Amino acid sequence: MNHAHVGSSLAALAVLLVIAPALSGVVVRTKSAFAGRRGAPVGQLYWDLFKLMRKGTVYSTTTTWIFRAAPVVVLVSLTAASLLLPLDGQASPVQFSGDLIAFAGLLALGRFALVLAGLDTGSSFEGMGASREVTVASFAEPVLFLGFLGLVLATRRLTLSAMLGPALTAAWAHQTASLALVALAFFVLLLAENSRVPVDDPATHLELTMIHEVIVLDHSGPDLAVILYASSLKLALFAALIVEVAVPRDGLGLGWSLAAFAGGLLVVAMAVGVVESVMARLRLNRVPQLIVGAGALALFGIILLLR
Amino acid sequence: MLALAIGVWGLGALGALLARGRASASVVGALSAVAGGAAASAAGVQALVSGAPVLWHWPWAVPAGALMLRLDPMAGAFLLPVGVIGALGAVYGAGYLRGHGSAASTRVAFAAYNVLCAGMALVVTANHMLLLIVAWEGMTLSSWVLVVHDHAAAEARAAGVQYLVAGHLATAAILLLALVMAAANGSFAIAPLAGPAAVPAGLLFVLALVGFGTKAGIVPAHVWLPDAHASAPSHVSALMSGVMITMGFYGLARFLPLLGVPAAWWGYVLVALGAAGLTGGILFSLAQRDVKRALAYSTVENAGLATLGIGLGVLGAAWHDPILSGLGWTAALLHLWNHALAKSVLFLGFGAAAQRAGSRDLDALGGLLARWRWVGSATTVGAGAIAALPGLNVFVSEWLLLRALFGAVLRGSGAGEVVMIAALIAVVMGGAIALAAFARLVGVALLGAPRTPAAASAPEPGWTMRAPLIVLAAACAAVAAAPVPVTGVLAGAVALASPLADTRIATALVQPLGLVLPALVLLGALTAGARAAVRRAGARRYSATWGCGYGAPSAAMQYGSTSFGSGITAVFQPVLQARIEREAVPGGGPAGALWPVSARWASVTDDPALRRGYRPLFARIGRVAARVRGGERARVTTSVLYLVAALVLLLGMLFVPGIGA
Structure with missing residues (x-):
């Protein structure tokens, strides 16, 4: 990999890190449009983060170093995971054979920290959220791997940079159905992993029904800012994954490629907003079925690829 | 070095038995175990690094017997954990047994511990089948003594009987294997099959699988394991779960290559059993309330991962695929090392919690990390390691296993490809549920508010118990930071397990993983630094956990061991077959009366393999035997x-x- 690639991939990473909070705003704006309201500005989350950074922090006396370390670990694991994706459509800043497994492992690291921080408070509500988070993740992680397996079989490569980079363009010509199924599975995965409707409703105000929001009830001030930013980064990361699968950008110049990337992220965010507007959330015990269904989609894609 | 280790352990066993008081027995027993462990570790490292086998041969009075020892890289790979965990466990045990049982039981425990270490060292170095079987029996019997250490408890006695039966059925299979091989070879020396054996090689494979697989905790011969490992004192649980199961894998790694080029179905059987073990093991771990049983079921999971790796190694040999064979065997051996380190941390840490809080019930612990700085933090690291989080050691071997599976999917065709995809899904599911299972153990036992007064006042153990935990947790991080030398040193053992294996590919592949921990630490330090700068500006206050408007939250309202995993266990209820036991507590009032009476409610998840399979089978054997015996009038x-x-x-x-x- 040459230095130009490092430069362009870091530029794409910068786009992702900066645009991430705006994606949550786009989702909210889309929902407002469906509801016939004006809605909060797209940049609302930036202001929220700015406000929280200037506030003080309240710690529960029950908590330990785990509660304090968790926001940092969550943010670091997601940043490290985003270093493995070829966000410029060509190559990622860090790549090695089998890095797709490390990508999933880093997501798991962030989840472990968040769940432990929830349990650290001793709150029944946060324990509830932690329990639901690991339940959803137990079914979601195999779907991520099935999707990756589909990409591996379509491109015959074992690095994310190759699977999602130039080799994918050629694969789309022959393996259209399989790749479309994988992209669809990844979209359901995005909804599940980021606690969106129909898995969870981020706009709910009842703790009993929450998943993600309820784990972080006790975080406040800058800690909460870090967690909110990390959540928006996670949404952006999965959106980026879908964009990379659905829109191969081989042969575009850096400028067009970045523009296509940012545009793709916006489209995915709007699609999330549409889903949230037209669907109700599922009963919690139906959620595993939804995610297993996404896995079945990816598995169909894989079966089509078997020779 | 090896002879020194075995000698020191033997003398230590005698010394501990003969020592006058509890304190001197602890000192003699622990010191000899540490000295023996250090010597054995040195011998193991030397054998791994030098690569050349060292042979000893002495006459032995037993008919057809000979004291033949061989220290080669394979023996070294399995001897090293015996030495390391044996020594650290003994240090911990000296502190642990101080508050546990009588002085006499402490003497016996340390004697048996030393015999167990010596037995395991002899198992991996014996070059003669009779010596191997004698050492195997010594290992089984001395560990049985430790399993029934708390023999006042009925469940420990029951676990002991079950363990003895399972152990001896396994020994019978090993004895048969030895006899058939000796008949073909004309000697009991451990050597490749010289001529055609009396039975097909496939049957010998099955005998090896039953005999060694039982000790290894391979499904469905794992049923004795959760009871036995949970009943022993915690440092012995660590040694049994971390190291003794590897003796079974040693048997497979040593004997499978002796049987000639493997058939593909051997590999398929191993992969299937491994997949069943790793998914089933972690599901049952998630359903246990007893923290040590949960850890023991996680051992079944990890045994499944190692079995799957060996299955890939065997399939690679059958398919003449050097890369798959090398990756499979390397992943399996490395995973056994990693599991030995991480599982020992967990048994020592949670074992201390259970001892100090007076209960192995997860829901009787809680809130320990706040006061148990060292033990709690080391245990959390161990839990993160075994949940295969990047930056810790188990991630390296699980990564290698998954990498081998991805590669095999790409290179395979037809049935092989489908099996590899199924195995891949099983490994990923097991890993995802493992994260839930270990978040549960840490979250319920160490975090939150103490769930009982005993847990609230339990003091942190002293340095004899802390130090081994800290060393082991640091070792978990060290292996992750330096995967290349650790993987590279296994090449000699992999070459012995599978002659055609490519022994360098794994070392080349894991190289980037060494950067994961430094990268995470660097990014973490930067983020934490920025966070600290912000924190200095803002005010900081301390308050009670927010109760969502409810004014009197109590520790009992926290999510507990059963409720935390209920989302997953509910889906897998057909597999788990958890049962609800409910009864009215005597004296609580007439049942069915107008007012609620006090009652007991418990969700029990025992092993269906035991309840549906072995127990009815053994009961039927017992009835037939009774009829043959002539009933009561024997x-x-x-x-x-x-x-x-x-x-x-x-x-x-x-x-x-x-x-x-």
Whole structure:
């Protein structure tokens, strides 16, 4: 990999890190449009983060170093995971054979920290959220791997940079159905992993029904800012994954490629907003079925690829 | 070095037995275990690094026996954990047993511990099948003594009986394997099959799988493991779960290559059993309330991962695929090392919590990390390691296993490809549920508010118990930071397990993983630094956990061991078959009366393999045996009659052509 690639991939990473909070705003704006309201500005989350950074922090006396370390670990694991994706459509800043497994492992690291921080408070509500988070993740992680397996079989490569980079363009010509199924599975995965409707409703105000929001009830001030930013980064990361699968950008110049990337992220965010507007959330015990269904989609894609 | 280690352990066993008081028995027993462990570790490292086998040969008075030892890289790979965990466990044990049982039981425990270490060292270095079987028995019996250490408890006694039965059925299979191989080879020396054996090689594979797989905790021969490992004192649980199961894998790694080029179905069987073990093991771990049983079921999971790796190694050999064979065997051996480190941390840490809080019930612990700085933090690291989080050691071997599976999917075709995809899904599911299972153990036992007064006041153990935990947790991080030398040193053992394996590919592949921990630490330091700068500006306050408007939250309202995993266990209820036990507590009032009475409610998840499979089977064997014996009126004369009949039968066999000659 040459230095130009490092430069362009870091530029794409910068786009992702900066645009991430705006994606949550786009989702909210889309929902407002469906509801016939004006809605909060797209940049609302930036202001929220700015406000929280200037506030003080309240710690529960029950908590330990785990509660304090968790926001940092969550943010670091997601940043490290985003270093493995070829966000410029060509190559990622860090790549090695089998890095797709490390990508999933880093997501798991962030989840472990968040769940432990929830349990650290001793709150029944946060324990509830932690329990639901690991339940959803137990079914979601195999779907991520099935999707990756589909990409591996379509491109015959074992690095994310190759699977999602130039080799994918050629694969789309022959393996259209399989790749479309994988992209669809990844979209359901995005909804599940980021606690969106129909898995969870981020706009709910009842703790009993929450998943993600309820784990972080006790975080406040800058800690909460870090967690909110990390959540928006996670949404952006999965959106980026879908964009990379659905829109191969081989042969575009850096400028067009970045523009296509940012545009793709916006489209995915709007699609999330549409889903949230037209669907109700599922009963919690139906959620595993939804995610297993996404896995079945990816598995169909894989079966089509078997020779 | 090896002879020194075995000698020191032997003397230590004697010394601990003969020592006058509890304190001197602890000192003698622990010191000899540490010295023996250090010598064994040195011998193991030397064998791994030098690569050349060292042979010893002494005469032995046993008919057809000979004291033949061989220290080669394979033996070294399995000897090293015996030494390391054996030594650290003994240090911990000196502190742990101080508050546990009588002085006499402490003497016996340390003697048995030293015999167990010596037995395991002999198992991996014996170059003669009779010596191997004697050492194997020594290992089984000395560990049985430790399993029934708390023999006042009925469940420990039951676990002991179950363990003895399972252990001896396994030994019987190993004995058969040894006899058939010796008949073909003309000697009991451990050597490749020289000529055609009396039975097909596939049957020998099955004998090895049953005999060694039982000790290894391979499904479905794992049923003794959760009870036995949970009943022993915690440092022995660590040694049994972390190291003794590897003796079974040693048997497979040593004997499978002796049987010639493997058939593909051996590999398929191993992959299937491994997949069943790793998914089933972690599901049952998630459903346990007893923290040590949960850890023991996680051992079944990790045994499944190692079995799957060996299955890939065997399939690679059968398919003449050096890369798959090398990656599979390396992943399996490395995983056994990583599991030994991480599982020991967990048994020592949670074992200390259970001892100090006076209960192995997860819901009787809680809130320990706030006061147990060292033990709690080290245990959390161990849990993160075994949940295969990047930056810690188990991630390296699980990554290698998944990488091998992805590669095999790409290179395979037809049935092989489908099996690899199924195995991949199983490994990923097991890993995802493992994260839930270990978040549960840490979250319920160490975090939150204390769930009982005993947990609230339990003091942190002293340095004899802390130090081994800290060393082991640091080792978990060190292996992750330096995967290349650790993987590279296994090359000699992999070459012995599978002659055609590519032994360098794994070392080359894991190289980037060494950067994961430094990268995470660097990014973490930067983020934490920025966070600290912001924190200095803002005010900081401390308050009670927010109760969502409810004014009187109590520790009992926290998510508990059963509720935390309920989302997953509910889906897998057909597999788990958890049962609800409910009863009204005596004296609580008439049941069915108008007002609620006090009652007991418990969700029990015992092993369906035991409840549906083995128990009815053994009960039927017992009934048949009772009928043969003549019911209650068994007499000496009847027994003598059976004896004579057996002798006549054996004599008659001498005249059967083909056997008697």
